[in-house]
Amino acid sequence: MLEADKVFSGSIPENYDRYMVPLIFEPFATDLARRAGALSPSAVLEVAAGTGVVTRALAPKLPPGASYVVTDLNQPMLDYAASRQAPDGRIQWRQADALALPFENAAFDLVCCQFGAMFFPNRLSAYREAKRVLEPGGHFLFNVWDRIEENVFADDVTNALARIFPDDPPRFLARTPHGYHDKALIRSELEDAGFSQVVIETRAEQSRASSPRVPAVAYCQGTVLRTEIEARDPGKLDAATDYAASAIADRHGSGEVAAKIQAHIVMAVV
Template sequence: TWRQADALKLPFDDAAFDLVCCQFGAMFFPDRAAAYREAKRVLKPGGHFLFSVWDRIEENIFADDVTNALARIFPHDPPRFLARTPHGYHDKDLIRSDLAAAGFSDVAIDTRAEQSRASSPRVPAVAYCQGTLLRNEIDAREAGSLASATDYAEAAIADRHGRGAVAAKIQAHFIVAVV
């Protein structure tokens, strides 16, 4: 059964699950320690908490390309949403520390690099500029500039990766913590 829930206040009984999964969400938690304690609370003894987070932005090339392009457009106040939030929770020592503080004893972190592929430079430019909260930061800097900022990001990706189908490194950490 699919149920949407607040990670900080899970609507489940204590020790109800063998596994709790969270795919690329932990970096958005307003209080990671509280969310991790909740995951631990609903896990049975020996249960596993499996989650993933993006590695630092420099290891995620399209996101970094877009961030750097927007910094050239807005040099006095560059939009840093991608670096700050989706790619801002990448420090493995911090992740281990946060999990230990929540009561997890055994933590394994596996870092994986893959290729992000798109049919054209337009696809990642639109995805990042218009499909994330980065769009709000672009609009806040100059109302009505979303389209031109997206075009600029597309050109930056094309200049670096070509004008046809593109591919670049994307990297994430996959974490397993045991109760």
């Protein structure tokens, strides 16, 4: 992962929440919130919360006396998440680095994270931090995307942009969001960090959009892929988005479109 892959700023948070969340994140947020709620946690830490799609799904499932600390490395993403959340005295918003969590040992009984582990510069350090802040018997629940070939619109956009920029194709999606899909590696790193009872489930969902342009805008303008496109040609963002939309239309039709998305859901115990 490149350092720039972690920078979600400018208009990216708004476009991310407007386009990416309904396109690919909501089905897995609902799933993660269901699994988290079933554990009946009393002290929850969410890491890499992004624009708060899991927070919005999980908060209603927690008991009145629960505490819920929501964190992200990127303050603009966290600010946007807080702006979307209904007032809730149980929730505390805090900028935090997953590799150096500003919390005491054994402070939580659940740490959860939706599609954030792929962005950790040192996953083993992040996993050790998650274990440190969990009480004995506590759960670490997170998900990661499967390889890009199992996530069709992301693959379509990546291949389209490679045709526009053949000498230096933007590879953010394949490199980072879809770059941590080896289940044996995930299990090994969690066990090395001290977790036990590691269970990994692969789950497929459908990504749906009203038109081919929606996933094109979502990926090209609602992720760090935007930064990569503009770095290659500052004036080509709209043309690149249009080309990606055309590529999706060629493959999936010009009306409503749907395609497979797939992720791994991981549960580990302290």
